[in-house]
Structure formats: structure tokens, C-alpha cells
Amino acid sequence: METDQAVLEKESLQYNCQDLDQEQNMDVMPVQNNTQRIHLVVNNEKMDYSGKITGITYYGRQKRIVNDVGILLYFGNESNFPVSRTKSEFNGRFKLEELPPGFYTIRAKYGESETLMQCIKVLPGQEVFQALFL
Template sequence: MEQVKPGTFKESFQYNSQDMDQEQNVNMSPKQYNKQDVCVFLINEKTDYACKITGSVYDRKTRSTIKGAEVLLFFGYDSSMPVYKTTSDDNGNFSIDDMPPGFYSIIAVYGDLRSKIFYMKILPGQNACQIVLI
């Protein structure tokens, strides 16, 4: 190796022999393909998903049925506007038919007496029975 004195410069050249017409391709939009088999079975068993709530209204103290109690049905916890109203019959029974599945609350009112049942979960096609004590 040749020694260079401090303060002096030496030129150096390097020659590369590459083909400048060489084409390089890079795929900037890679694609990935996944295959999944999904099997769907349709059984024409039940097409009506309407729900029904039946029940009875009782006096909390005497345990006797209450005739003419107003029964109000609400979506979820919201008790500002009922989605259904009915009145208990002579035996204290009530029935609410053709409702969509979901979460409901019931308020029963008779005179000054009032009772609330929170958050009933009604599944598609389910017939639920609820006892209300006021």
C-alpha cells in the first residue's frame, strides 16, 4: 500500500461493470388470498320470531290477584314512553302478544300502587311468564 504524505491528496477511481439497461421490478401492491369454506344450513322450521309475555298481577300484602291493573311495557330501562299498554283481566292476568325479541321492563300500576320489573330478556319466539307484585 502506497503511503500518502499528510496534506496531499490522491485520486482514486473505481470501475463497475453493470448493465445499466437492466430492468428491476418490485411489486408494490402485494396480494394475499385466503380461502374459507362457509356452510350455511337453512331449515324452514320457524319463521315467526314474535314473542309473547303473559303474567299475573298480585297485591304484595294480601297475595290476591288485582283486577284492572294497568300493565305498561318499555324497551330496556327507558320508562319514558311505553311500547305497549294493557290491563289485567278479572283474574289479574295480562297478555302482550306479537312483540319483537329484546330487553324489556314492565311497570304495573293500580291506584297509588306501582311496581317495576327491570330488564327482562325475551328471546326470539319465546313465551315468557311474569308475576308482578304491587
């Protein structure tokens, strides 16, 4: 028994009706203003905060000026390792330059003679004069 079954075919079409000529205006303009003011001052002057210690070396009760005296400079109260050293010149004068501000201890040695340790305070840009008596 064969039955005729009708096959139903149906076309289904969907039309997308969109007007391609339509004008679309979208106003998307995010605006963000970041304002920063920077004041920059350029100064070519070098600020030199280093100080210096100058002085003269004397020997004996007659206060005879001596040259070639070893000058040792220690930072703070330490006397283990000198941070600077120099020798007095022919006129007994010496100078230790470009020292950062702070407290120092100075000692002079000449042969077997040696001065007691003397404390010195150096301020920024200051020149300190120190006479050393052996």
C-alpha cells in the first residue's frame, strides 16, 4: 500500500530590508583634558657645599714652623682609617679640600712627634683654620 504522500516544498526567503543609503550620525567624541603645570628652573650655578681645612704646623716651644709634616684627617671620632691625608708645604701650611660637611678629627706626625687628636667641625662652604703644635 503505497500512499501518495505529497511532498510539500516551500521556499522561505527572508529579505533584510535595510536602507543602505540611510545616514547615521553618532556623536562620540570623548573629551578629556588633563592640564599640568610644571615650573622648571634651570640654573647653571653649581652649589658647592664642600668645606676645607687649612692650617699651619709648629714644632717645639719656640713655635718653629716646620714643613713636610704628615697630616691625617679622620671622619668623626674614628681614628682607624684616615679619609684624607696631606703634608705641610715648605712654609708649614697645609690644606685639605673638598670635604663634606661634618665632624672631623685631625692629627699631625713629624718624625717621632705627634699631636693630640683635635676635633674640627666643618660647615657647608666653610674654611676652617687649624694650627697644629707638635
